[in-house]
Amino acid sequence: xxxxxxxxxxxxxxxxxxxxxxxxxxxxxxxxxxxxxxxxxxxxxxxxxxxxxxxxxxxxxxxxxxxxxxxxxxxxxxxxxxxxxxxxxxxxxxxxxxxxxxxx
Numbered sequence: 001x002x003x004x005x006x007x008x009x010x011x012x013x014x015x016x017x018x019x020x021x022x023x024x025x026x027x028x029x030x031x032x033x034x035x036x037x038x039x040x041x042x043x044x045x046x047x048x049x050x051x052x053x054x055x056x057x058x059x060x061x062x063x064x065x066x067x068x069x070x071x072x073x074x075x076x077x078x079x080x081x082x083x084x085x086x087x088x089x090x091x092x093x094x095x096x097x098x099x100x101x102x103x104x
Contacts, residue, residue, distance in 0.1 A: 007047035015051075018065050020058060023051035030091050035084055050092040 001010040011027050027049035034045045059068050069078055073093045077086055 008049060011047065011049040018062065019068055020060060021053055022055075022057070024053050024055075025051065027051040033084075033088060048088055048091060 001007065002013075005013070008027055008029065012023065015021055015023065015027075028051060030048040030050050032045060033048055034043065036043050056070075061067065071077060071089070073089075077089060081089075
């Protein structure tokens with residue numbers, strides 16, 4: 001996070017910087033995640049947010065991310081996915097299920 005930035009503001013900024021995408025509305029807070037990164041065994045914490053976008057903007061590879069892949073939240077995760085990423089994706093899928101239920 002940058003000085004004076006809230007976790008939600010940081011998530012919106014990172015989403016744009018790393019993927020070129022912008023959410024249609026405010027990101028929804030899902031929860032916090034704590035994890036240990038190997039091989040340094042460094043503990044990190046992150047706030048997890050979810051959102052929607054109707055307009056998919058063109059992705060351009062950058063120094064942090066070389067590719068992205070869309071996932072519809074229903075099919076099995078495509079390709080090789082780290083366990084932590086799969087877990088975080090499941091949390092957003094649970095949010096999406098509740099969102100769809102409340103919208104219908």
